[in-house]
Amino acid sequence: MNFSVNELEEKFRQENYISDQDILVPVYLALKLEKPLLITGAPGVGKTEIAKVLSRILDTELIRLQCYEGLDENKALYEWNYQKQLLHIQANKDSSSIETEIFSKEYLLERPLLKAISQPKKVVLLIDEIDKTDAEFEAFLFEVLSDFQVSVPEIGTILAKEIPVVILTSNGERDLSDGLKRRCIFLHIDFPSPEKETEIIKAKVPQLGTELTWQLARGVAYLRTQLALKKKPSISETLDWAQALLTLNAQRMTEHLVDQTISLLLKDKDDLDLFREKGGAKAMLKQTASAESSASGHTHGKV
Amino acid sequence: MENFLENNIIRFVQILRSLGIPAGTSEAMDALTAVQHIDLTDQKQFHAALKATLVKDAVHDPLFNSAFTKYFVESPFRDLQLDAKKEYVQGMEDAKKELEFQEQPLDLDQQYLDLYGQLPEESRQQFKEFLKKTSEGKNVSPKFKPIVENVIKGALEYHRTHSNLPQLIPVELTGEEEIDAVLHEISHDQEMVDLYFQNMASIQEEDYQEATHLIRKLARRLASRISRRYKQSSKIKRIDVRRSIRAGIKYGGTLLDLKYRQKKVQKPEILLLCDVSGSMIKYSQFTLQFMSGLAEVLPRMQAFAFAESLEKIDLMNFSMEGLAQSDRWGEGTNLNISLQQLLKNHHGLLKPQTVFIVLSDTKTMEPDAALRQLQFVKRKIKEVIWLNPLPGNQWSKYSTVKLFQQQAAMWECSSLAHLSNALRYQLG
Numbered sequence: 001m002n003f004s005v006n007e008l009e010e011k012f013r014q015e016n017y018i019s020d021q022d023i024l025v026p027v028y029l030a031l032k033l034e035k036p037l038l039i040t041g042a043p044g045v046g047k048t049e050i051a052k053v054l055s056r057i058l059d060t061e062l063i064r065l066q067c068y069e070g071l072d073e074n075k076a077l078y079e080w081n082y083q084k085q086l087l088h089i090q091a092n093k094d095s096s097s098i099e100t101e102i103f104s105k106e107y108l109l110e111r112p113l114l115k116a117i118s119q120p121k122k123v124v125l126l127i128d129e130i131d132k133t134d135a136e137f138e139a140f141l142f143e144v145l146s147d148f149q150v151s152v153p154e155i156g157t158i159l160a161k162e163i164p165v166v167i168l169t170s171n172g173e174r175d176l177s178d179g180l181k182r183r184c185i186f187l188h189i190d191f192p193s194p195e196k197e198t199e200i201i202k203a204k205v206p207q208l209g210t211e212l213t214w215q216l217a218r219g220v221a222y223l224r225t226q227l228a229l230k231k232k233p234s235i236s237e238t239l240d241w242a243q244a245l246l247t248l249n250a251q252r253m254t255e256h257l258v259d260q261t262i263s264l265l266l267k268d269k270d271d272l273d274l275f276r277e278k279g280g281a282k283a284m285l286k287q288t289a290s291a292e293s294s295a296s297g298h299t300h301g302k303v
Numbered sequence: 304m305e306n307f308l309e310n311n312i313i314r315f316v317q318i319l320r321s322l323g324i325p326a327g328t329s330e331a332m333d334a335l336t337a338v339q340h341i342d343l344t345d346q347k348q349f350h351a352a353l354k355a356t357l358v359k360d361a362v363h364d365p366l367f368n369s370a371f372t373k374y375f376v377e378s379p380f381r382d383l384q385l386d387a388k389k390e391y392v393q394g395m396e397d398a399k400k401e402l403e404f405q406e407q408p409l410d411l412d413q414q415y416l417d418l419y420g421q422l423p424e425e426s427r428q429q430f431k432e433f434l435k436k437t438s439e440g441k442n443v444s445p446k447f448k449p450i451v452e453n454v455i456k457g458a459l460e461y462h463r464t465h466s467n468l469p470q471l472i473p474v475e476l477t478g479e480e481e482i483d484a485v486l487h488e489i490s491h492d493q494e495m496v497d498l499y500f501q502n503m504a505s506i507q508e509e510d511y512q513e514a515t516h517l518i519r520k521l522a523r524r525l526a527s528r529i530s531r532r533y534k535q536s537s538k539i540k541r542i543d544v545r546r547s548i549r550a551g552i553k554y555g556g557t558l559l560d561l562k563y564r565q566k567k568v569q570k571p572e573i574l575l576l577c578d579v580s581g582s583m584i585k586y587s588q589f590t591l592q593f594m595s596g597l598a599e600v601l602p603r604m605q606a607f608a609f610a611e612s613l614e615k616i617d618l619m620n621f622s623m624e625g626l627a628q629s630d631r632w633g634e635g636t637n638l639n640i641s642l643q644q645l646l647k648n649h650h651g652l653l654k655p656q657t658v659f660i661v662l663s664d665t666k667t668m669e670p671d672a673a674l675r676q677l678q679f680v681k682r683k684i685k686e687v688i689w690l691n692p693l694p695g696n697q698w699s700k701y702s703t704v705k706l707f708q709q710q711a712a713m714w715e716c717s718s719l720a721h722l723s724n725a726l727r728y729q730l731g
Contacts, residue, residue: 005341005348025341025351032340033333040361074545082548086556093555102552172361174524175727181359182329185337188361228516 015053016203017046018196026187036145036166038181041189043171044234051126051167058165061119064126065112067133073140077150078114081107103154113144114158122162131170138180145183192235194221200235205242215253216242218288223265226287227274233265240264255281309335314482315374319357321475321486322366326357365497373488384484391487394420401431404451405438411452412697417471418459426462430455460582463505472500475696502717504585511623518589521723522596525730571658571730573604578663580610580636586692586716588623590662593722595621605652609641610634638667642676657684658729661711664693665703677710688729690716
């Protein structure tokens with residue numbers, strides 16, 4: 001990897017991932033220092049997307065380990081192919097070297113972690129939603145993430161041929177252990193500013209009109225900052241909203257349009273009730289308009 | 304220390320530690336390596352590189368940003384910081400001289416001196432006049448000093464709650480002049496006073512909604528952690544097929560050695576006792592609100608408010624306003640009587656799996672008798688945790704703190720950050 005931070009920014013932009021140096025520098029350092037990158041942030045702010053973009057930029061395979069409660073090393077690292085081993089035992093009962101035979105790589109089922117380590121080429125390993133696993137699994141990850149090696153008792157230690165690019169994501173459902181955090185470069189992705197979200201919408205849904213794009217970004221910013229919502233709308237939900245407005249051939253935001261489509265952004269009944277209680281679409285558009293008029297002309301013109 | 308980049312980064316790490324950001328040696332080494340790979344002339348890159356390597360929790364971002372902008376400054380600004388620090392130290396000296404009783408300085412914590420230092424001249428004059436009159440009063444002996452100290456503390460507490468005084472961020476000074484000058488400036492940075500780090504007693508009523516929102520968020524996060532940690536496995540006593548087959552390989556595939564899934568530990572039973580005497584009410588309000596957020600995952604949790612006696616709190620229907628209307632609010636503190644009532648009327652709650660949490664500043668009537676009751680309670684339960692809103696670096700000054708530390712694991716708990724960390728460590 002011989003590119004600079006600015007070149008990385010350009011490559012991200014080419015992949016339609018709009019970001020700034022707060023995001024790019026940690027990514028760059030993770031690549032340079034060959035350390036795992038721990039990305040936190042609310043769901044839908046683009047954490048997983050970074051791994052996907054990196055795999056495309058580096059032109060390499062993306063290996064994904066989706067975490068969930070109860071995930072253990074058998075499902076994450078490796079497992080012996082018991083059925084195949086049993087068949088081999090039944091077929092070769094008299095063989096003296098049967099034990100050596102059944103505990104060879106031929107009978108080893110590689111799970112994502114081992115697969116990432118054994119690849120001859122550098123791959124991107126995405127450990128998604130690490131906060132959903134148990135603390136025990138986190139501790140187990142230490143060995144893999146510190147030394148990039150795996151111990152299989154029957155075979156020995158398998159060292160990484162090429163250290164993978166490791167991306168861990170967390171939605172912050174629970175705090176991760178200090179040990180895991182210490183081993184990682186850290187990146188927290190917050191909700192974007194309306195200006196940056198406008199850029200994102202323009203990159204992802206370019207057919208949407210300039211005025212509507214701006215109104216949409218301001219509207220989402222209003223929901224995030226002015227209402228104490230249980231679940232704030234994410235970037236991906238903003239993009240869904242933009243797509244919906246495009247499908248409805250909308251030219252500009254109206255109260256009727258907001259009422260029709262607000263459920264794409266607010267997916268909790270309490271949040272919808274709160275939105276209506278605080279003035280609903282009317283208040284939203286009023287805020288959007290006042291922000292628009294208070295913003296200087298060049299801001300609008302930038303869109 | 305010379306002004307090399309390495310030295311500057313190490314000093315910056317020291318500042319972060321003084322602010323409570325847990326940046327260890329490995330983080331410092333990562334930061335030093337990281338800056339070798341970026342364009343040092345680009346301040347944004349430098350900032351992002353240090354943040355990515357030194358801060359591992361987004362809640363510390365505002366503190367980091369404030370420290371960064373105040374530490375990496377041109378030398379004229381550093382001189383201003385040093386001057387401001389000197390002025391502050393002089394101000395504290397003046398405050399100590401003004402707060403004297405019969406020519407003896409009052410024994411006041413730094414937080415009270417800070418509070419006094421922020422008061423307008425008019426209010427300070429009232430304090431001085433009160434102390435002068437009291438010192439010269441008839442039949443007033445030096446024995447009255449503790450009483451005068453309590454009156455002054457009470458009056459300062461009143462100003463803290465009723466005046467819009469700037470909030471100070473708690474920092475631990477290091478003794479190194481330059482670093483302390485930066486820390487002093489950060490501690491007075493009003494733009495980054497954050498509800499999470501703010502002293503709970505100084506959270507104003509207009510911020511209650513935001514604080515409630517933050518508490519809900521923190522409680523939800525801890526609840527999720529507790530729920531996962533203590534979730535009873537539905538596979539208890541069930542055979543673990545994978546491990547059994549694996550163990551059976553050595554017997555030619557016959558399942559001779561059955562393996563079972565392990566039973567997970569049970570949730571703790573929490574018993575919470577909150578001091579609702581005058582100076583403690585806000586800490587108790589916020590703590591009880593936090594605990595009510597955990598009540599769903601810890602249904603056996605019980606809570607009581609105490610002052611001179613005990614009162615049960617319904618956590619499922621808890622409201623801050625309801626607690627403020629409690630008869631206990633504003634009374635003095637008698638932990639001894641409250642524990643006696645607990646033992647007499649609610650002894651069934653004291654079980655070997657019970658975690659007993661006390662929220663109090665340890666200032667109670669009959670402290671020795673209260674300690675004996677606490678010893679008695681402790682024999683019946685798993686452990687005692689004490690959440691203390693007094694600043695940790697001043698605990699050694701209080702005899703009652705030392706007394707109760709003998710029987711309880713004590714945690715500093717003056718901010719939501721303290722509360723969240725203590726409960727996360729003890730319960731999560």
